[in-house]
Amino acid sequence: SQTIHQWPATLVQPVGSPLSLECTVEGTSNPNLYWYRQAAGRGLQLLFYSVGIGQISSEVPQNLSASRPQDRQFILSSKKLLLSDSGFYLCAWRGGTGSYNEQFFGPGTRLTVL
Amino acid sequence: KQEVTQIPAALSVPEGENLVLNCSFTDSAIYNLQWFRQDPGKGLTSLLLIQSSQREQTSGRLNASLDKSSGRSTLYIAASQPGDSATYLCAVSGGTSYGKLTFGQGTILTVHP
Numbered sequence: 603s604q605t606i607h608q609w610p611a612t613l614v615q616p617v618g619s620p621l622s623l624e625c626t627v628e629g630t631s632n633p634n635l636y637w638y639r640q641a642a643g644r645g646l647q648l649l650f651y652s653v654g655i656g657q658i659s660s661e662v663p664q665n666l667s668a669s670r671p672q673d674r675q676f677i678l679s680s681k682k683l684l685l686s687d688s689g690f691y692l693c694a695w696r697g698g699t700g701s702y703n704e705q706f707f708g709p710g711t712r713l714t715v716l
Numbered sequence: 717k718q719e720v721t722q723i724p725a726a727l728s729v730p731e732g733e734n735l736v737l738n739c740s741f742t743d744s745a746i747y748n749l750q751w752f753r754q755d756p757g758k759g760l761t762s763l764l765l766i767q768s769s770q771r772e773q774t775s776g777r778l779n780a781s782l783d784k785s786s787g788r789s790t791l792y793i794a795a796s797q798p799g800d801s802a803t804y805l806c807a808v809s810g811g812t813s814y815g816k817l818t819f820g821q822g823t824i825l826t827v828h829p
Contacts, residue, residue: 608759634815646805646819653814661816692759696815705750705807705815707760 604629608693608708615715621666621680623711625693628674633695635676636705637668641689652676688715718743722806722820729796729827737791737823739806744787746810750817751780751791754803763804764791796827 605628615621627633637649648661650668658668665684669677676693691711697703719742729735739749748767752760764773764780766789772781779792793800803824807817 636816638817645821646807646817648816648818651814651816659814694760694817703815704762704765705809705817706762707752709759710757712757 604695604706606693606695606706606708608691608711610711611709612712613714615683615713617685617715618682621678621683621687621713623678623691623693623713625676625678625708626674627695630674630695630697632673633697635670636694636696637676637678638692638694638707639689640692640710646692650678683715685715688713718746718808718810718818720806720808720818720820722804722823724823725821726824727826729825731796731798731827731829733796733827735793735796735825737793737804737806737825739789739791739820741787741789741808741818743810744784746784746808747815748809749780749782749789750807750809751778751789752805752807754805754822760805768810793825796825798827798829800827801825 607626635652638646640646652658652670666680693708694705696705721740723738750765751763754760766773766782777794782789803822805822807819809815809817
């Protein structure tokens with residue numbers, strides 16, 4: 603069966619510090635991978651998606667970047683965090699073939715920028 | 717641009733009631749619609765996926781319907797239980813084949829004993 607992991611679970615960082623959040627998927631190959639952010643009062647917003655190694659698409663301009671160094675690894679990064687980067691970050695995966703596949707989410711990372 | 721709206725924003729019901737959560741979307745060109753459950757501080761749990769060619773899906777006490785032409789979906793929960801208390805999110809995928817989801821704001825459901 604497939605499993606998706608995210609770490610860390612919680613993170614408190616000062617403004618201006620770097621960020622690295624990691625997501626890995628087990629039990630599947632060639633998944634589509636996604637990073638979403640859930641901010642208070644703003645709902646879930648898609649930040650990045652990837653259909654393959656090294657292939658990253660950004661959905662909104664922001665202070666963040668994403669990378670996919672391996673097939674089942676997705677990393678969210680920032681060089682300098684802003685207060686507005688606080689939120690709940692969710693990684694998700696979907697089977698890479700077909701347009702109708704169900705999307706599954708990880709447990710999330712709670713980021714607080716002070 | 718796709719927009720997804722969920723009504724009501726919050727719902728409080730006594731245990732045992734049957735209830736309906738509503739979701740509407742502005743662009744009917746979707747690939748599928750997915751209902752999720754989110755418990756406080758947790759990730760999303762997929763409940764039901766309805767493909768654009770389908771009218772409904774059922775899982776246990778849950779039944780989701782889709783009227784693509786009118787841009788509406790409903791999630792029906794039968795015989796609600798306190799354990800059903802959570803935020804329910806509706807999301808649609810469409811426009812491209814990359815599976816990008818557009819979410820509604822969610823319905824906060826409280827089922828009291």
